[in-house]
Amino acid sequence: MPEHTVEVPPYLPTEIEPAWQQRWRDERTYEVDNDDPRLAEGRGYYVLCMYPYPSGAAHMGHVRNYTFGDLLTRYRTMRGDAVLSPMGFDSFGLPAENAAIKTGIHPRPFTDERIEELRSSITRIGGVYDWRREVRSHDPVYIRWTQWIFLRFLEAGLVYRANAPVNWGPGCQTVLANEQVVDGRCERSGDPVDKRDLEQWFFRITDYAQQLLDDLATVDWPERVVTQQRNWIGRSEGAEFRMSVCDSDANPLGDTSFEVFTTRPDTSFGMTFCVLAPEHPLVTDITTDDRRAEVEAFVAAARSMREIDRLSTEGPIDKRGCFTGAYALNPFNGAAVPIYVADYVLVTYGTGAIMAVPGEDQRDWDFATAYDLPIIRTVQPPEGFSGEAYAGDGPSINSGFLDGLKMVDAKAKAIEWLETEGVGQRRVNFRLRDWLLSRQRFWGCPIPVVYCPDCGIRPLPDDQLPVLAPDDVEFRPTGESPLRYHEGFLHATCPDCGGPATRETDTMDTFVDSSWYFLRFADPDELSPFRSDQVAKWMPVDQYIGGAEHAVLHLMYARFFTKALADLGYVPKGLREPFQRLFTQGMIRLDGSKMSKSKGNLIAPESIIDTLGADTLRLAQLQVKPPEEDVDWEDVGLEGCSRLLHRIWRLAVPGSDLSTTTRSGEESDADLAIRQATERLIVDVTGDFERWSYHTAVAKFMAFVNDLYRYVQSGSGAHSEVLAAGIDTLLRLLAPACPHIAAELWARRHDGQHVHTLEWPTPDEAMLIVEKVEIPIQVKGKVKARITVAPDLDAEGLEALALAEPAIVALLDGRPPKKVIAVPGKTVNIVP
RNA sequence: GCCCGGGUGGCGGAACGGCAGACGCGGCGGACUCAAAAUCCGCUGUCCGAAAGGGCGUGUGGGUUCGAAUCCCACCCCGGGCACCA
Numbered sequence: 001m002p003e004h005t006v007e008v009p010p011y012l013p014t015e016i017e018p019a020w021q022q023r024w025r026d027e028r029t030y031e032v033d034n035d036d037p038r039l040a041e042g043r044g045y046y047v048l049c050m051y052p053y054p055s056g057a058a059h060m061g062h063v064r065n066y067t068f069g070d071l072l073t074r075y076r077t078m079r080g081d082a083v084l085s086p087m088g089f090d091s092f093g094l095p096a097e098n099a100a101i102k103t104g105i106h107p108r109p110f111t112d113e114r115i116e117e118l119r120s121s122i123t124r125i126g127g128v129y130d131w132r133r134e135v136r137s138h139d140p141v142y143i144r145w146t147q148w149i150f151l152r153f154l155e156a157g158l159v160y161r162a163n164a165p166v167n168w169g170p171g172c173q174t175v176l177a178n179e180q181v182v183d184g185r186c187e188r189s190g191d192p193v194d195k196r197d198l199e200q201w202f203f204r205i206t207d208y209a210q211q212l213l214d215d216l217a218t219v220d221w222p223e224r225v226v227t228q229q230r231n232w233i234g235r236s237e238g239a240e241f242r243m244s245v246c247d248s249d250a251n252p253l254g255d256t257s258f259e260v261f262t263t264r265p266d267t268s269f270g271m272t273f274c275v276l277a278p279e280h281p282l283v284t285d286i287t288t289d290d291r292r293a294e295v296e297a298f299v300a301a302a303r304s305m306r307e308i309d310r311l312s313t314e315g316p317i318d319k320r321g322c323f324t325g326a327y328a329l330n331p332f333n334g335a336a337v338p339i340y341v342a343d344y345v346l347v348t349y350g351t352g353a354i355m356a357v358p359g360e361d362q363r364d365w366d367f368a369t370a371y372d373l374p375i376i377r378t379v380q381p382p383e384g385f386s387g388e389a390y391a392g393d394g395p396s397i398n399s400g401f402l403d404g405l406k407m408v409d410a411k412a413k414a415i416e417w418l419e420t421e422g423v424g425q426r427r428v429n430f431r432l433r434d435w436l437l438s439r440q441r442f443w444g445c446p447i448p449v450v451y452c453p454d455c456g457i458r459p460l461p462d463d464q465l466p467v468l469a470p471d472d473v474e475f476r477p478t479g480e481s482p483l484r485y486h487e488g489f490l491h492a493t494c495p496d497c498g499g500p501a502t503r504e505t506d507t508m509d510t511f512v513d514s515s516w517y518f519l520r521f522a523d524p525d526e527l528s529p530f531r532s533d534q535v536a537k538w539m540p541v542d543q544y545i546g547g548a549e550h551a552v553l554h555l556m557y558a559r560f561f562t563k564a565l566a567d568l569g570y571v572p573k574g575l576r577e578p579f580q581r582l583f584t585q586g587m588i589r590l591d592g593s594k595m596s597k598s599k600g601n602l603i604a605p606e607s608i609i610d611t612l613g614a615d616t617l618r619l620a621q622l623q624v625k626p627p628e629e630d631v632d633w634e635d636v637g638l639e640g641c642s643r644l645l646h647r648i649w650r651l652a653v654p655g656s657d658l659s660t661t662t663r664s665g666e667e668s669d670a671d672l673a674i675r676q677a678t679e680r681l682i683v684d685v686t687g688d689f690e691r692w693s694y695h696t697a698v699a700k701f702m703a704f705v706n707d708l709y710r711y712v713q714s715g716s717g718a719h720s721e722v723l724a725a726g727i728d729t730l731l732r733l734l735a736p737a738c739p740h741i742a743a744e745l746w747a748r749r750h751d752g753q754h755v756h757t758l759e760w761p762t763p764d765e766a767m768l769i770v771e772k773v774e775i776p777i778q779v780k781g782k783v784k785a786r787i788t789v790a791p792d793l794d795a796e797g798l799e800a801l802a803l804a805e806p807a808i809v810a811l812l813d814g815r816p817p818k819k820v821i822a823v824p825g826k827t828v829n830i831v832p
Numbered sequence: 833g834c835c836c837g838g839g840u841g842g843c844g845g846a847a848c849g850g851c852a853g854a855c856g857c858g859g860c861g862g863a864c865u866c867a868a869a870a871u872c873c874g875c876u877g878u879c880c881g882a883a884a885g886g887g888c889g890u891g892u893g894g895g896u897u898c899g900a901a902u903c904c905c906a907c908c909c910c911g912g913g914c915a916c917c918a
Contacts, residue, residue: 224836227835227836230835231914262918263917348917350917350918548912631844634843643856698855699856706855774851775851778898780899781850821898829898829899831898
């Protein structure tokens, strides 16, 4: 044993971390009130991480998410903002119900238990929140206000019940919204989805299609998410017009007609047939007797097809359609064109019927070729065009009064003609469908209506809210919701006639809960879901953080809710968008595969916190990659980050062996260099934090600590004041990223003071002025020499010095250079 | 097919027209140690060379520029989104 070793107090993250978590809670460091005076000065800042589904202990995805959010909360707080950083739980959903079906345990205790596990995890990561504002979707208080909002939307006509072909997920035993079906499969379970005609509840989100599209221009979101929403909304401009059914000689047959939608009204003269979707209501009426058997067989086959097969473009095209025997009049030229049914026409888009123009549409071309239908070009393709259908621009041909016009003009004129003739008009179509909100599940927010045999569908009055699911339920292995068989729940009284009524047993999509939780965080009021004037104090969310997988789900629905609530006057009219800035973090992958809820716990964050500590885990998350990129777990460098924190501890802790041999008095050049590096660090880290470049900020911490180590171990030793200033600045800058170690070291160095309540450091401008700068001298763009000069040396001076440099003189070999470009402070480039 | 990202050492990445490879991981060497670990210090793109030094280097090919990883054009590869939407 060495005899006189200095006993350095050890860095024990597992001891200091819980202590500081307790202190932040006890001192209410991160609670903020709505009457905070800074709000009036515009110094409010709302940072929000997407509230999690409570799946038990946190997985790495949570850690990554909350590390960014927490860093921002602490950083903005140190910058002097009143920061609102709330947390809650998206606590309705299928996993708890599936567990209930398996085990018989009611979803509520199951969920409550997992909420506490997750809350504990989040706390152990070091996340700080104003827990007074916590929301939980399954809390009766929250249910009450979700139902209240539903009823207000119902009154406003934004909710309706309709029979429609909807997506049925056999795996989840419920219907699904379009957004929850990916490639014909349920996005949750992956099971292929069936189409069924069912009566369901819808939100009229399509009323807001144009606004949802337009207002994307006003938010600061990743382009990728904006593009996805644009595609999803899918606006297309064109015309809709009426086609009358006739016989093959163009003689009208009664007044049967149907509407078609097209984006290319300019090509209407090229229509050689038209097509109805198999589900189109007119199919049965117009089919001729000789075609009936074939058409009925075709329609039946198409309807029984699953979405996933229907989407497939495989298979011979001549099996995908069928002639009805009927004809329709092309209003443009009075020609009779045959009417087909084909499965490539979708009943859910446009009018469910199209005019087919094979000359300018490849699908129509393929169909026409297979069925031996005529093809007429109505747009002149360019010289040398060798393709089939030509969809590009060009002068109209074979098109009567449109001949010679280019596409835009021809479209305009065709629409004008339709309108004057009274057979059609300009029309904008959206791909976006209304949001199917009802689910045949138990563990969700009940829909607060009853069915009265006399009065029909009746909404419940507000004073009967919340409608809560009963506790004494039996989960069936069939997967059916127990609400459907619970007599006590089913029996209700009609609020209008007082007679017996049946309660709605469907619950709401859990995306309804998440469409307004951010408003309740701003004002968790007792007498209302939130108050407009209080919401105005915080909304919109300044920085929203979460996964990009919600691009067309939660992020679209929440935008719709915000707009609708604003229009109904429950939040400020001007609040058009809920999330001003959005940051979508990358996913964590394990062996190249997505780390989902099921795989996430393979690397348990808790076990890392138990050993290396939360600060190391946070730092490693920050350091590994740019925040928006996906991360392979194997790339996360825990060792390097743990090493850095131990190095910082050893340098900064009072009583360390590294701080025993300092000097005082006059400062040397080496001291000045450290002072400058310290001020430079403030500028660099602040800049990196502002632009979310956390991995480079960590690199700068590391480089600075390396500098300090070299400094304290150098021959002349460290100047005590310079060193102390360097370390103190480092700790303040580190406080948002690694809050526990920064707080502990600061408290030990400064008599128990609290680093997180300090102001963010500002650099000493005088120290940022550099007296010398090294300038590379290039010859033809290649560096051949370096000179050290004053940073403000002008071009002439630089050129003179460069040309006098021995290496350059040798290279030029007495010949005068052709050209010399001198960029002050940057470089000199010589062309010999 | 269309629309976004992205291709840089052994690996993750840095460099927002001006010194390519910051910082970390890994590797190599040294100090400390009886020894190992930990720790501390140094080296580490590649090829030629004993060295001094030099050549080559940011997916490929062209271009703009005094100067390009960075800007432009074409192509190849990887990731994501949309895709029978009329």
